[in-house]
Amino acid sequence: MKIGNLEIKGNACLAPMAGVADRAMRELCRGYGAAFTVGELTSVKALSLGDNKSKEFLEVHEKERPMGVQLFGYDPECFKIATEKAMKYNPDFIDINMGCPAPKVANNGGGSALMKDPELAGKIVEAVKSVSSVPVTAKIRAGYDNDNINAVEVAKIVEQSGASAITVHGRTRPQMYAPPVNLKIIKDVKQAVSIPVIGNGDIRDANDAAKMYEYTNCDLVMVGRAACGAPWIFQQIDAYLNETRYIPSPPISERMLTLLKQVKLMIEYKDEKTAMRQARKHAAFYMRGIKGAAAYRRDCGELKTYSDLERLCFKVFNEHKDDEIGY
Secondary structure, three states: OEEOOEEOOOOEEEOOOOOOOOHHHHHHHHHOOOOOEEOOOEEHHHHHOOOHHHHHOOOOOHHHOOEEEEEEOOOHHHHHHHHHHHHOOOOOEEEEEEOOOOHHHHOOOOHHHHHHOHHHHHHHHHHHHHHOOOOEEEEEEEEOOOOOOOHHHHHHHHHHOOOOEEEEEEEEOOOOOOOOOOHHHHHHHHHHOOOOEEEEOOOOOHHHHHHHHHHHOOOEEEEOHHHOOOOOHHHHHHHHHHHOOOOOOOOHHHHHHHHHHHHHHHHHHOOHHHHHHHHHHHHHHHOOOOOOHHHHHHHHOOOOOHHHHHHHHHHHHHHOHHHOOOO
């Protein structure tokens, strides 16, 4: 598939997840076959005011590509300024967030609040498009709430305003991330527009990806929470969809080695104190499904140094070395 003139290979991409899908995770997921990655949510207002921390979210590195920078806000002029700044970092595309349900974003007019004002959503796409030298995409929700399921209307306006692809998260804002996912609205958007449509919501494994493709006829699926602690999900989805081949999840030893690799990258890109504080949640993700996971997750919450993590990983492996099979 193509997003504008950008060639995208693969069946599943990594969702942008603020505070979770950082550079280390993005690189790891790309290594396992994620079709593309998207940076963490970045405020156009903060960027337009020269906030240095926000600028960090604009950085794009080769191992993350294809990678998009994701912007949020409500003021077309701020989007323009932010896009001009983003261009200096050579992103592969610019993604406009119209789906974030977080109160601090939506209550200030950004994210999913834009679903209430399709005309403004279109103006924002036009503003970004006017200064972007790369494709512009938008991420929307099914609707702002159950009384306003208007993804098709928003998608048409976004397409007419110049977007090269649309991601549809099949939930409303009040749902946040709770089931069910509305696959029909993704299907309806796909039928209504001519640009690529990316389906998002509850892709937990290769079977879920296959079901979404079959029902919606979408061009790509987006994986979020299921990739946390399991970056190999992209490899599994590709194998199943391309070859009808099932790849089991790796054994515990490989899980722990992958966790160590991810955290080592986090330390390299940040500092150990910051990285280890953030690594606690990542380490807990890797413990899912392991016997005794609750106790291991408590240990994850106490991690302070990389050495602490090494000891925990060895402990987990040692207590499960007789169970060394993929599962």
